[in-house]
Amino acid sequence: MIFAILPGLLLLLTFHYLPLLGNVIAFKDFQPYLGLVDSPWSGLTNFRVLVEGDPYFLNALQNTVVIMLLQILVVFTVPIALALLLDSLISERLKRVVQTVLYLPHFLSWVIVIAIFNELLGGSGPLNSFLRRHDLGTIDIVGNAAVFKELVTGQVLWKEAGWAMILFLAALSRIDPHLYEASSVDGAGKARQLWHITLPGLRSVIVLLLILRLGDALTVGFEQILLQQQAVGLGTSEVLDTYVYNNGVVAGDWGVGAAIGLVKGLIGVVLVLGANKVAHLFGEPGLYQKDPR
Amino acid sequence: MNPPPTVTRRTLLAGAAAAGLLTACGSGDANKNTAEANQGVNLPKYTPSTVVKPDLPGTPEGVLDAFLTYPEPPVKQFTAAPGKGGTVSAFVLTGSPVPPPKGNNPFWQELDRRLGVDLQLTITPSGEMATKFSTLIAGDDLPDLIVPALFLPNGVPAGIGNLPQWMATKCTDLTKFVGGDSVKEYPNLAAIPTAAWRQCVYNGGVYGVPVPRGVAGTLVFRRDDVIGGLGVDPDPKSFTEFREMCRKVTDAKANRWACVNAGMLVFIIQQMLGGANDWRWADGKLVHQVETEEFKKAVSDAAAMFKEGLVHPDSFASNAPVKRWFGAGEALLIADRYTAWPQFYNENIAGAAFAISPMRIPTYDGGGLAKVWQSNAGSTNNFTVFKKADDGRIRDLLKLCDYLAAPFGTEEYLFRRYGQPGTHYTMQNGGPVPNQAGVAQTALGIRYIVDAPDVIYIPGRPEATKLSYDYQKAIVPDSVPNPVVAGGLFSDEWSRKQPVLGGIVSNGQNDIIAGRQPLSYVDEMRAQWKAQGGEQVRKDFTAQFEKLGIK
Numbered sequence: 001m002i003f004a005i006l007p008g009l010l011l012l013l014t015f016h017y018l019p020l021l022g023n024v025i026a027f028k029d030f031q032p033y034l035g036l037v038d039s040p041w042s043g044l045t046n047f048r049v050l051v052e053g054d055p056y057f058l059n060a061l062q063n064t065v066v067i068m069l070l071q072i073l074v075v076f077t078v079p080i081a082l083a084l085l086l087d088s089l090i091s092e093r094l095k096r097v098v099q100t101v102l103y104l105p106h107f108l109s110w111v112i113v114i115a116i117f118n119e120l121l122g123g124s125g126p127l128n129s130f131l132r133r134h135d136l137g138t139i140d141i142v143g144n145a146a147v148f149k150e151l152v153t154g155q156v157l158w159k160e161a162g163w164a165m166i167l168f169l170a171a172l173s174r175i176d177p178h179l180y181e182a183s184s185v186d187g188a189g190k191a192r193q194l195w196h197i198t199l200p201g202l203r204s205v206i207v208l209l210l211i212l213r214l215g216d217a218l219t220v221g222f223e224q225i226l227l228q229q230q231a232v233g234l235g236t237s238e239v240l241d242t243y244v245y246n247n248g249v250v251a252g253d254w255g256v257g258a259a260i261g262l263v264k265g266l267i268g269v270v271l272v273l274g275a276n277k278v279a280h281l282f283g284e285p286g287l288y289q290k291d292p293r
Numbered sequence: 294m295n296p297p298p299t300v301t302r303r304t305l306l307a308g309a310a311a312a313g314l315l316t317a318c319g320s321g322d323a324n325k326n327t328a329e330a331n332q333g334v335n336l337p338k339y340t341p342s343t344v345v346k347p348d349l350p351g352t353p354e355g356v357l358d359a360f361l362t363y364p365e366p367p368v369k370q371f372t373a374a375p376g377k378g379g380t381v382s383a384f385v386l387t388g389s390p391v392p393p394p395k396g397n398n399p400f401w402q403e404l405d406r407r408l409g410v411d412l413q414l415t416i417t418p419s420g421e422m423a424t425k426f427s428t429l430i431a432g433d434d435l436p437d438l439i440v441p442a443l444f445l446p447n448g449v450p451a452g453i454g455n456l457p458q459w460m461a462t463k464c465t466d467l468t469k470f471v472g473g474d475s476v477k478e479y480p481n482l483a484a485i486p487t488a489a490w491r492q493c494v495y496n497g498g499v500y501g502v503p504v505p506r507g508v509a510g511t512l513v514f515r516r517d518d519v520i521g522g523l524g525v526d527p528d529p530k531s532f533t534e535f536r537e538m539c540r541k542v543t544d545a546k547a548n549r550w551a552c553v554n555a556g557m558l559v560f561i562i563q564q565m566l567g568g569a570n571d572w573r574w575a576d577g578k579l580v581h582q583v584e585t586e587e588f589k590k591a592v593s594d595a596a597a598m599f600k601e602g603l604v605h606p607d608s609f610a611s612n613a614p615v616k617r618w619f620g621a622g623e624a625l626l627i628a629d630r631y632t633a634w635p636q637f638y639n640e641n642i643a644g645a646a647f648a649i650s651p652m653r654i655p656t657y658d659g660g661g662l663a664k665v666w667q668s669n670a671g672s673t674n675n676f677t678v679f680k681k682a683d684d685g686r687i688r689d690l691l692k693l694c695d696y697l698a699a700p701f702g703t704e705e706y707l708f709r710r711y712g713q714p715g716t717h718y719t720m721q722n723g724g725p726v727p728n729q730a731g732v733a734q735t736a737l738g739i740r741y742i743v744d745a746p747d748v749i750y751i752p753g754r755p756e757a758t759k760l761s762y763d764y765q766k767a768i769v770p771d772s773v774p775n776p777v778v779a780g781g782l783f784s785d786e787w788s789r790k791q792p793v794l795g796g797i798v799s800n801g802q803n804d805i806i807a808g809r810q811p812l813s814y815v816d817e818m819r820a821q822w823k824a825q826g827g828e829q830v831r832k833d834f835t836a837q838f839e840k841l842g843i844k
Contacts, residue, residue: 034458035431123606124548124623132546143609145809230611233804249424251793 102162
């Protein structure tokens with residue numbers, strides 16, 4: 001038994017716990033050529049950017065929060081709706097085909113997803129070429145700062161909604177069909193069944209996933225955004241993760257990058273603990289709970 | 294115009310050290326990278342190669358030798374393999390797709406055989422170079438030969454603060470092996486120009502072998518076949534005529550735009566206006582490009598042209614496939630280095646009709662041609678450092694480098710660049726034209742370990758070689774150098790802050806051109822640029838200009 005756990009444990013230790021020690025950089029003026037040990041200590045100076053309200057940092061924070069809200073609102077709810085729709089299909093075969101088509105984009109990397117979006121919707125892509133040839137005026141989607149956040153959310157939706165739906169489908173299949181039969185006998189319509197049987201049946205899964213999602217709520221798609229940042233400028237596209245990358249790795253201010261990463265992690269912990277507490281208040285088991293005894 | 298003979302940009306590190314910059318970031322070690330130490334370095338004695346005579350000779354000002362055909366038969370320089378067996382490891386970069394691993398790579402296997410060693414390469418795409426290099430340093434498991442990362446993915450120079458200290462503790466001072474006449478033991482290394490060696494001087498010694506390049510930098514390539522076909526005059530005489538030409542060749546309905554991106558417009562309009570090549574040193578005042586009126590004017594004109602639709606609409610995307618657009622005729626003007634020439638011929642879809650030439654930039658108001666900016670990188674692409682090792686090992690490695698620096702015209706160069714006939718290329722029109730296997734397998738990045746002096750040579754295209762040579766000959770004599778590079782100056786603040794400062798300029802410029810910020814945002818960019826370190830850099834460099842008495 002212990003041997004079966006070992007590889008996973010090693011992986012966890014090596015790639016998740018060991019790198020935690022690197023957070024010490026947040027308290028140092030880290031210089032790669034000097035190394036971790038020889039770089040001088042700098043106390044809390046790296047955290048100044050957080051406290052003093054550097055405008056670029058605040059801009060990144062604001063963008064992050066807006067995208068986070070959009071994603072929780074849209075990207076979290078759409079898969080539930082999709083699962084309900086799919087569940088209502090009668091033909092098993094059609095169900096499978098639709099499910100496969102919906103979750104396939106999950107396996108594409110962001111580079112490819114963005115290339116597809118750029119090629120199709122870009123200024124010289126088929127959509128705009130068609131419009132231009134017919135003198136219909138072009139639609140500026142890719143590279144338009146005004147709709148960047150919506151575009152990003154749309155991309156996540158296309159790529160991940162089908163995949164996220166699978167868990168909800170599994171939960172749906174576990175709802176006792178007798179409940180539906182009994183309720184129809186009592187004269188409940190589709191809407192009442194949805195409200196009184198289906199959604200309560202999904203509630204614990206929804207709460208569980210929401211709590212997990214909150215843990216990295218501030219992570220709003222580093223690779224996805226970085227790849228499109230140049231096209232729309234930093235004003236609308238800089239989020240915490242890209243701020244850390246642009247200022248920490250690219251500009252060589254490793255300490256500040258690590259400091260922000262650390263604070264971001266702490267916020268994630270607080271959000272998870274808080275959400276779990278709220279879940280308990282509503283009588284849900286949540287992510288974990290104290291031994292009921 | 295040319296750098297003063299005895300001073301290098303590293304020699305002036307003393308200025309930076311005096312300002313307390315280096316001492317502040319060092320860990321208390323005695324700093325050996327001082328002006329005094331670097332000034333007296335015994336640089337390798339230059340002995341030009343006499344292996345072949347160029348068809349079109351270069352000039353001392355920096356025009357490169359040009360060859361219309363590959364010398365036939367190629368000169369065989371080495372009779373025995375330079376290596377003595379064993380393994381040699383190297384950390385290199387590549388700008389091409391990463392090649393197949395040794396097991397599937399006949400070129401690499403043959404290279405091993407000819408070198409007489411088992412060459413283990415860590416090939417890093419240039420985009421990831423800076424991060425991989427940091428990781429390599431942090432891991433401290435160093436290969437024999439290391440190409441330090443000097444540039445970031447966006448082309449902005451990487452921060453190299455503290456690089457000298459790292460080299461002092463981990464790398465070999467090569468001075469006693471290659472300084473002065475000792476370099477004669479490695480004739481191909483001796484044929485590398487002194488200016489290139491200067492860029493390898495740190496800590497009072499020669500700390501690397503250079504990859505030399507010509508001073509002619511970025512030029513504007515023009516699709517003559519398409520522009521000619523449209524009956525448009527390809528040689529505008531002023532900015533107004535240039536814009537008119539762009540309007541005439543643009544037809545968005547046919548998916549055709551004049552320029553690949555707006556960045557190239559800022560680049561050429563500044564040259565039309567006589568703007569600063571990165572820095573301007575005049576009347577005892579040092580001014581950075583972003584602070585000049587020429588920059589603001591160029592951004593303003595570029596923004597107007599972008600708004601008018603004369604630029605490819607997807608050009609702001611990261612990694613926009615600009616070369617593909619140029620090859621496909623979606624955009625008719627592109628700014629690139631002279632080294633891009635062969636690639637354009639290899640990768641276009643126009644076939645035999647494909648014709649390109651360098652465009653001469655007119656002055657803004659007409660009346661003559663603009664002075665062209667020299668390459669900002671100076672005369673070196675990069676250099677390679679040697680991990681600390683015993684003298685015998687260093688000599689063996691230098692012997693290997695001597696082989697890898699075999700000049701144009703040799704059999705060794707032909708193999709190193711193009712592989713083996715039949716397998717990797719076919720001789721056409723007096724030149725090796727690579728096939729797909731050749732392009733893929735030869736991209737090992739060994740040309741970034743060390744290289745012979747660059748030449749102008751476009752395989753199988755003597756007429757293109759001639760065009761490239763004529764262009765260099767025309768522009769080099771009164772080309773404009775970056776005064777900081779030409780003066781050989783060094784500022785630790787500059788080397789650390791270039792990524793940040795470069796980012797402020799490029800992001801701000803894009804914001805204005807794309808219409809996200811008004812033109813007045815330039816003032817904010819200037820303020821930020823100064824506050825984030827620009828002012829300090831100016832102080833460092835100004836002190837050095839004054840000390841050197843450069844007017």
